Amino acid sequence: MSADAQLAPRVNYLLREDKHHAELYRDKKKRDDLQAQMAVYWINDSMNEGERGEIQIDESVLASILESGSFEDGTNNLTPPPELKQLEELLALPKTGREQALHLDKTFFHMAVLSANKARLVIREWIHTSISQLLMHLERYVAAVRIVQPTGEKGYLLPLGVLIRAVDMSPGLVRQCLRMIYQGALPPAELLPLALQRFRSLKVLSDPKETWRYHSSASLIKLVLTYGKEEANTMQSLNNHCLQPAYICGRLLAVLEEIQRRASGYRIGSTIVDRFYGAASTAPASTFGSLLRLSTTAHLPKVSVELGRLLEEVMKQLDEAGGFPTIFNLREQAEFALGFYHQRAEFRSRHQANQTKETGESQ
Structure with missing residues (x-):
């Protein structure tokens, strides 16, 4: 029928x-x-x-x-x-x-x-x-x-x-x-x-x-x-063992953004993501050098040692994966987006947990 x-x-x-x-x-x-x-x-x-x-x-x-x-x-x-x-x-x-x-x-x-x-x-x-x-x-x-x-x-x-x-x-x-x-x-x-x-x-x-x-x-x-x-x-959430260069680069951008945000006391209007996400997600080799220099000189000295260690860990993973690729194809841009999203979500989860802890201790 x-x-x-x-x-x-x-x-x-x-x-x-x-x-x-x-x-x-x-x-x-x-x-x-x-x-x-x-x-x-x-x-x-x-x-x-x-x-x-x-x-x-x-x-x-x-x-x-x-x-x-x-x-x-x-x-x-x-x-x-x-x-x-x-x-x-x-x-x-x-x-x-x-x-x-x-x-x-x-x-x-x-x-x-x-x-x-x-x-x-x-x-x-x-x-x-x-x-x-x-x-x-x-x-x-x-x-x-x-x-x-x-x-x-x-x-x-x-x-x-x-x-x-x-x-x-x-x-x-x-x-x-x-x-x-x-x-x-x-x-x-x-x-x-x-x-x-x-x-x-x-x-x-x-x-x-x-x-x-x-x-x-x-x-x-x-x-x-x-x-x-x-x-x-x-890959439903942050995967620290994923060694795809694009995924690691996405995580790296989220780490650099978090360093910038913490250095400003979370009082910053726009971040490096607003200006550089497009370039970082398509041409990482020509973009991340200046972002890393800015982070290590202007922002990193103002944040916790723990965040500095995370930056070192991510950079080590990237070096072991072959360093910054010159350009990302469409699928690699997707892997970059996923790494960025996962790492950013992890930071926001920790930030909310710290705020809840501080509120509880003050009461």
Whole structure:
């Protein structure tokens, strides 16, 4: 049976019920947006009542990754959909336990992406897969996309709706991401340059109101770099054992920024990152020399010995990895961004911990 024939009798019901649909894309600047896309989804199975396991899941859990979440204050305090927590708990179950409890090979997930074409609805994408296969793909995606928060706190799963808004994905790119999430396709080629472009924006790097975009673009960068690899788990936060020169250079820039910030007592308006991130992340050999001279002469004498030792450790790692490369290609720029993001998050975590300790001691 064709996708159209299966879907037609269900459309009105699916579009009425919140648990069966999610808006994927809409250009809010246009009143009549023919590019707007809606995902509708449902589960069916061949089990009878006696076969159903103790654990039950529904469409809203499997599709929760699509939601936009909400921003409580309109800026950064993202509240992910509660179903995302249920999805992560489901993925954390041992695979054998999941199959026994859910009879996953007898249960199927269906999704269609719809858009308007004048007076008709058009199916732009059709996904049909067993729950066992679906959970395998979701598990791979979730591991790759999860990353520590900019504050250094444990990362939570960012919904696709947030990632779409963060980097302004096109409708076609959104559908490619659905194939990756639900069918195990490789990350789209255009995703990395788009995420990098957003990440290195001066506003995203420096404006507190753009923290959610900073977090989201870093999450997408990690997704592309680690999808389907063991590093998806080991690179969720700072990895002191990663010896990729680009990753180490990214860490180095974050260390130099922290030295500058501490030397000023955290009262500095703009940092070396605001002026030199673009150059450092593309042509490190010609950029870091002057930054290191500035740091060692003007800033390093004013900071703790501990931070000076960290600078020495990072420089030693870089020397052992072959020193500063002349230029970084696109993938190396992504590794640089990841190293910078991880090291910066680590510093912010320590800074908050110290502030909390000082507050506790003063009370």
